[in-house]
Amino acid sequence: MDQIESIKHDISLLTEGDIYLFRQGTHARLYDKLGAHQIVHKNQQGTFFAVWAPNAQSVSVIGDFNNWSADAHPLKMRSDDSGVWEGFIPGLLSGTVYKYHIVSRYHGYRVDKGDPFAFFWETPPKTASKTWDMDYEWNDADWMNNRKAVNDLDAPLSIYEMHSGSWRRLVEEDNRPLNYRELAKWLPEYVREMNFTHVEFLPVTEHPFYGSWGYQTTGYFSPTARYGTPQDFMYLVDCLHQQGIGVILDWVPSHFPDDAHGLHYFDGTYLFEHADPKRGYHPEWQSYIFNYGRHEVRAFLISSALFWLDKYHIDGLRVDAVASMLYLDYGRREGEWTPNQHGGNEDLDAVSFLRSLNEAVYRDYPGVQTIAEESTAWPAVSRPTYVGGLGFGMKWNMGWMHDTLTYFSKDPVYRKHHHNQLTFSLWYAFNENFLLPFSHDEVVHGKGSMIGKMPGDDWQKFANLRALYGYMYGHPGKKLLFMGNEFAQWSEWNHDRSLEWELLQHAPHRGIQDWLKDLNHFYRNEAALYEQDFASEGFEWVDCNDWEESTISFIRSAKRSGDVILVVCNFTPITRMNYRVGVPRGGWWREVLNSDATQYGGSGHGNLGGVEAAPVSVHGRSHSLMLSLPPLATLFFKAEE
Known part of the structure; x- marks a missing residue:
């Protein structure tokens, strides 16, 4: 690498207005200001860095370019009490590996951290961030101009949920998953052939542990490098859009892992997470909970949500584990939580954050949808904030899913004693804008496959599954089906293996696939099945x-x-x-x-x-x-x- 010059402190991308909005918690475009950005300053091309670390004594940029020296390129803290450190390094170009070396004011703590706003990271298990140019020439103008009608609440919505790393694997190449470009070759054609309207990706945000399926996020502004570059993922989205297929991302603002290079204890204090372990630590998931009452954290998360809609043309966000955010006692026993100021178990900071999040999304991107995975009876999840709701566009109908699968798991001779599990959902079907999910959660952790849940001999199992899918498509509510369910995979989903595509050699599995294909086609062409889903x-x-x-x-x-x-x-x-x-x-x-x-x-x-x-x-x-x-x-x- 060419010699890198010393750091400059005579430039900033952050205006006084940016700092004001950041500290107010309403800045929704922080990714344009914080992090690493390639710019030209005084006729010198290089990278501007800015990182929020208010309790740091010093912050410096380290990497291969300076032999990971903490003394070579120190950042300078702004004088406005924002807690932002910044500086410009001439000659540092796209693709450079870097971290922030942070020395805290407290306890002699020092640590090397990845960039919370990094656009790209090294491929795990490596943990450094990369400077990256986000330029890409999109070819989806027709989709973007018309997607509001496609995503509207009175339009058909049939979602194919999938995990990028296990949809198909190349056994002949050491069982490796397809990369984003290879997915772009095969996935749009398959989804179009199956007549689904949208693809929903399990979290693609960068995550250190592959087995978390992306639900333990460290890189809130980066697609995982396991499958390619940011431009490669843009290309995948672009190809799906060109085939008329919407793209929804699973997004996780509910918690984050404790990996040393991540957000936890970022500057030697509980910066992103709540300092009180009764509010800041999730005992079941052994992960940390964002401090939704801290304005800068709210701006960080809202900026992450809008980043994917802006830079990647994403059409919707499925917000994970909303119930865990709403309740102070979620996953906790008596004595392990502290009531709010009114004596209740509601997390009022999280409620306020979710409302602000949805207001920002629908304000700036009226053609998209937010979808809550919320499993309780919290009222008005999918109602506008101006009438007291949380502001989501839709909510997963977990009650319908549990009741329906319980019913169908019964031997038909006993089903008459459980008839109310079929009919009960219509008592509340229009209280929310419901989406009916048969998701990845129903085919993991010993729950078996969808076909495996069905009773009887093989013929009855397949017949039951076809009847179940037919009932689902007739029932009010939008539809979601996890990959492999559309051809009755026998095995429980395994993230380390490909789907069992070889089963399509057998007529019963092809029959299920053809049934789903025809159901989707019929559903998309009959307004009676979707137009008044929520009325x-x-x-x-x-x-x-x-x-x-x-x-x-x-x-x-x-x-x-x-x-x-x-x-x-x-x-x-x-x-x-x-x-x-x-x-x-x-x-x-x-x-x-x-x-x-x-x-x-x-x-x-x-x-x-x-x-x-x-x-x-x-x-x-x-x-x-x-x-x-x-x-x-x-x-x-x-x-x-």
Whole structure:
């Protein structure tokens, strides 16, 4: 490397306004000011550094370029009490490995830290940051101009959730995962073929422990280097957008790990985390909790969220573990937490932060969505902040997921005793903007695979799974399915192995895949199945009381009058002949989808393409259909106009 000049302190990217907003907690673009930035100063190209470390006695930039010397390139603290250290190093270009050597004012503590705002890091297990140029020429203008309509709450949303490192692996190359460019070659085509609307990536933010799946983040402004560079990840997003596929990132503002190079005890004090261990340490996850009451920390996190929407054109953020943020006693026993000033268990700082976060996202990027993984009955999670809500666009429906999987795990002979687990979700289905998740969490930690949860012999297992997916797509709420579930992988998900793509050699697995492909296509083309997902006007029971025969029937409606879909489910292995179901009008009702069709691996029972409604009143309706209900099947009917 060429000789690097001594550091300069006669330039700053931070204005007085930046510092004001940073200290106020409302600066949403800190990534343009803090961290490492390639600039030209006095006709010299180099890198400007700025890092927040208010309790440091000294901070210097170290790396290969100066033989990791703590004396070679010291930063200078600003004189405005912001706690920001900064300096410009001429000749230091993109790709340089660096850390901050921090000497604290307290306890003689000194440490080498990665840059909290680094755009790129070394590939783990290495832990240094890298200076990086973020230039990229995007080719997704059509998508970006039209995505608001695609992401709207009354649009179809069918998400393919995936882990980048285990979707496909190259066994012939020492079982290595695909890189971002290789994913860009295969993933958009597959997702488009399967008719999903969006891909949701488990956290791609840099993380030291691969087995955390990204949920223990150290680099809040960097995609993991395991699969390539920032531009490589931009290219993957770009390719998905060019195929009409939205991209959602799993984002983790709830906690961070204690790795020495990360955010923990950053300047010899509890800077990013809360100093009180009853609020700043997560006993179950053995990780640290952000201090949401500290303005600079709020600005750091909000800037991270907006960074991915800005620099990477991301279309939505799934915010992880929101429940753990909302409750002071989350994961804690009596005596391990301190009530708030009102005596309650609500973390008022976290509530305020989440509202500010969502206000900033929807203010600056109205075409995106935020989605909360929130597992409690906290009210108005997906309602605007101006009516007292948290401001998220949607919320995962964990109650529906647990009840549904519990029901389907029962032998059909016992299901009639658990019928309420199917019907209960409609009592609260419109209290929030719900998304129905069958996520990675349901196929790990000994829970087995989706097909493995189904009872009966192999034929019944596949039939149950097809019926379950059909019921899911008929039920109000947006959809999410984790990779491998779309072709009934037998094994529990393992992040160190590829999905079992070889199963598609077998007809039952291809049948499940074809069923999902057709469900997604039908769902995306029928407004009745998505347009009023969050309004009670979009759903009406036909019969929710036939517990004895474990059947349900309901109608989904579009905003346009008369545009309806009838969904009928038989969750027993018995074919039910001459089963009468009430419908709102006469005429021909076409059987548009049948999970028991032979092309999906079913027995081929059905209604010969449709049924003429008879003027026979049942279920309080003037007309009815006399149906044949196949075993363990979900049927969709549409009235011909």
